[in-house]
Amino acid sequence: MSANKKLLILPGDGIGPEVMREVRRVIDWMDRRRMVSFDISDDHVGGAGIDAYGEPITDATMQKAKDADAILFGSVGGPKWDKLGFQLRPEIAILRLRKELDLFANLRPATVLEPLVDASTLKPEVVRGLDLMIVRESTGGIYFGEPRGVEELPDGQKRGFDTETYTTNEIERVGRVAFELARKRQNRVCSVEKANVMQSGLFWRQTMTALREREFPDVELSHMYADNCAMQLVRNPRQFDVIVTSNIFGDLLSDLASMLTGSLGMLPSATLGAVQASGKRHALYEPIHGSAPDIAGKGIANPLGQLLSFAMLLRYSFNMDEDAALIETACTNVLRNGLRTADIMAPGSARVGTGVMGESILRELDKLAA
Numbered sequence: 001m002s003a004n005k006k007l008l009i010l011p012g013d014g015i016g017p018e019v020m021r022e023v024r025r026v027i028d029w030m031d032r033r034r035m036v037s038f039d040i041s042d043d044h045v046g047g048a049g050i051d052a053y054g055e056p057i058t059d060a061t062m063q064k065a066k067d068a069d070a071i072l073f074g075s076v077g078g079p080k081w082d083k084l085g086f087q088l089r090p091e092i093a094i095l096r097l098r099k100e101l102d103l104f105a106n107l108r109p110a111t112v113l114e115p116l117v118d119a120s121t122l123k124p125e126v127v128r129g130l131d132l133m134i135v136r137e138s139t140g141g142i143y144f145g146e147p148r149g150v151e152e153l154p155d156g157q158k159r160g161f162d163t164e165t166y167t168t169n170e171i172e173r174v175g176r177v178a179f180e181l182a183r184k185r186q187n188r189v190c191s192v193e194k195a196n197v198m199q200s201g202l203f204w205r206q207t208m209t210a211l212r213e214r215e216f217p218d219v220e221l222s223h224m225y226a227d228n229c230a231m232q233l234v235r236n237p238r239q240f241d242v243i244v245t246s247n248i249f250g251d252l253l254s255d256l257a258s259m260l261t262g263s264l265g266m267l268p269s270a271t272l273g274a275v276q277a278s279g280k281r282h283a284l285y286e287p288i289h290g291s292a293p294d295i296a297g298k299g300i301a302n303p304l305g306q307l308l309s310f311a312m313l314l315r316y317s318f319n320m321d322e323d324a325a326l327i328e329t330a331c332t333n334v335l336r337n338g339l340r341t342a343d344i345m346a347p348g349s350a351r352v353g354t355g356v357m358g359e360s361i362l363r364e365l366d367k368l369a370a
């Protein structure tokens with residue numbers, strides 16, 4: 001048993017708190033079994049932050065995030081806060097966390113669990129056995145590039161603009177994460193950009209090529225245009241091992257990849273910073289889905305993406321590989337037993353809501369730990 005692991009929980013909006021509740025039950029279960037003892041704090045962010053404090057994320061919450069060993073994030077946003085203007089968007093909460101904690105490597109694994117082979121909109125023979133890792137750069141690119149804004153033109157029109165920028169260091173540090181991950185997997189990295197139309201895309205390609213020659217000659221590197229990559233992910237997703245790409249392309253391609261696994265509600269993610277001199281590494285874990293306003297409050301959201309994000313937290317921040325595997329196995333077994341939330345429903349399965357899915361996972365954990 002290890003103690004005093006500082007965990008900050010930020011459930012956010014919409015289905016965020018609904019799926020986070022199921023993680024809290026798993027944490028309580030682990031606590032009861034004395035597997036781990038977290039020093040947990042939580043706070044309001046996103047729309048909930050605006051309602052509680054007048055801003056999506058306060059400096060005090062940011063400080064808690066900096067002090068934490070790991071952050072578990074739900075999801076933010078929703079129609080209630082849509083009209084507040086650009087500076088008060090709930091989404092600023094997650095963007096500020098990524099930027100100020102320098103969480104530059106967003107790992108988005110897309111793994112097809114065997115019981116869900118039929119849940120994908122693609123044919124089983126296309127997705128069976130898929131195990132893909134998308135490494136999305138998450139503190140740069142068009143999300144943060146300057147200049148950005150809306151300006152008046154002399155002819156009376158307006159013009160909105162954002163800027164894609166990438167420096168050598170920004171590309172190399174996320175590239176290193178991808179190459180290092182590949183070494184533990186099938187040793188293949190596919191770097192994705194649009195070098196055919198974007199200066200920053202060509203620079204990304206050249207920088208990745210030079211990095212591989214210099215530091216990772218043992219790893220296979222290929223390059224692909226982002227539009228082709230979107231098509232290839234649907235045509236033959238198993239051709240990929242690790243994909244490394246920019247912030248915006250990683251956002252799009254990971255939503256696409258989620259449907260290979262059955263549902264957006266299934267995909268977890270880890271967003272990691274650099275290992276500091278003290279040995280500490282800032283890290284945030286969240287499902288890739290949003291606050292799903294269309295189903296919020298109905299108790300039908302799939303909690304597995306959030307639970308699997310917690311499993312990633314145990315593995316990456318606390319080296320608790322066995323406990324992470326226990327949760328992952330419990331999730332797979334519950335699906336194997338035929339339980340499905342609405343988003344992954346299949347003929348002959350039992351449709352359950354968020355709470356029953358969570359309870360079934362606890363029962364499964366009981367069995368596995370017996």
Ligand SMILES: NC(=O)c1ccc[n+]([C@@H]2O[C@H](COP(=O)([O-])OP(=O)(O)OC[C@H]3O[C@@H](n4cnc5c(N)ncnc54)[C@H](O)[C@@H]3O)[C@@H](O)[C@H]2O)c1
Nearest residue numbers: 075076077078264265288289290291292294295301302343
């Ligand atoms: N990290 C985040 O906090 C995050 C991520 C993505 C979107 N958002 C925000 O969420 C809000 C809604 O965005 P959106 O509708 O484009 O994307 P979304 O991911 O919230 O929902 C897209 C679709 O997937 C479904 N879905 C998502 N998660 C699910 C789950 N766990 N179980 C079952 N179905 C699920 C939704 O019902 C919806 O039909 C926006 O404000 C957006 O900015 C936040």
Ligand SMILES: CC(C)[C@H](C(=O)O)[C@@H](O)C(=O)O
Nearest residue numbers: 076077091094095251288290
């Ligand atoms: C909510 C939004 C800012 C976020 C992003 O675009 O990065 C989301 O879509 C994600 O994938 O985490």
Ligand SMILES: [Mg+2]
Nearest residue numbers: 251252255288
């Ligand atoms: Mg997204």
